[in-house]
Amino acid sequence: MSEPGSRRGRAHDAEGAREAILNAAEEVFAEHGFDGARIDGIAKVSGYNKSLIFQYFDDKLGLYNEMIRRTDKEMSELQQTILLKLMADETTFTADRFKQMLRDFMDAYFDYLLQHPRVMRIYMWELAEGWQTYAKIISERDRQDVEQFQPFLDRAAYAGLLYSSFAPMQQVLMAEFIVPSFLATLPLYRLLIPEDDVSSPAALAQAKEFIINFIIRGLMRHSTEAKPQT
Numbered sequence: 001m002s003e004p005g006s007r008r009g010r011a012h013d014a015e016g017a018r019e020a021i022l023n024a025a026e027e028v029f030a031e032h033g034f035d036g037a038r039i040d041g042i043a044k045v046s047g048y049n050k051s052l053i054f055q056y057f058d059d060k061l062g063l064y065n066e067m068i069r070r071t072d073k074e075m076s077e078l079q080q081t082i083l084l085k086l087m088a089d090e091t092t093f094t095a096d097r098f099k100q101m102l103r104d105f106m107d108a109y110f111d112y113l114l115q116h117p118r119v120m121r122i123y124m125w126e127l128a129e130g131w132q133t134y135a136k137i138i139s140e141r142d143r144q145d146v147e148q149f150q151p152f153l154d155r156a157a158y159a160g161l162l163y164s165s166f167a168p169m170q171q172v173l174m175a176e177f178i179v180p181s182f183l184a185t186l187p188l189y190r191l192l193i194p195e196d197d198v199s200s201p202a203a204l205a206q207a208k209e210f211i212i213n214f215i216i217r218g219l220m221r222h223s224t225e226a227k228p229q230t
Contacts, residue, residue: 024046025037026118029064039060064137075112079145098152106212123184153172
């Protein structure tokens with residue numbers, strides 16, 4: 001009998017095999033982190049043998065990189081949709097426009113992580129391990145994805161829309177990480193406040209709205225304030 005995923009055992013669909021392996025990798029990396037994950041385990045979950053995994057991805061880090069890139073591509077598409085909407089509007093860059101950009105991005109980001117809990121767990125593994133694995137695969141493209149927001153943040157700062165003069169990109173990155181932190185902490189909420197509904201669709205919708213408003217109020221200067229604070 002041939003091994004699972006061998007060319008002799010069944011017709012080989014390269015695209016389907018890669019997708020199945022990436023799905024299995026996401027599951028195993030989410031469960032065990034990069035260091036704890038084993039190619040044997042990924043092969044077993046995917047139904048394809050180790051030799052095929054190495055053929056496609058070279059090694060465990062190469063597989064991890066491809067899995068992260070797939071997620072980055074999906075997030076980049078969400079980001080591009082929001083930025084294109086903003087650029088399509090040639091009107092003055094107002095507080096309402098900046099607020100809507102923040103709202104749209106955080107809303108989409110919350111929904112994406114809620115629908116992709118494994119991605120969120122991988123973020124938590126990276127956080128716990130000091131982003132050591134991510135540091136090995138980060139590319140200029142990752143920085144460019146972040147930098148696409150810079151012109152809008154610079155315009156917001158110039159227009160006096162930001163509450164603080166602290167580095168605008170760092171402000172947004174800090175605010176962004178509130179979302180995975182909240183979602184990752186939900187199991188603890190259930191233990192500490194078991195009488196509260198914390199994870200039903202209605203409760204999550206309320207939590208998302210609270211987080212978005214919390215972020216907007218924290219980042220943006222109110223109209224009654226004279227100038228951004230240092």
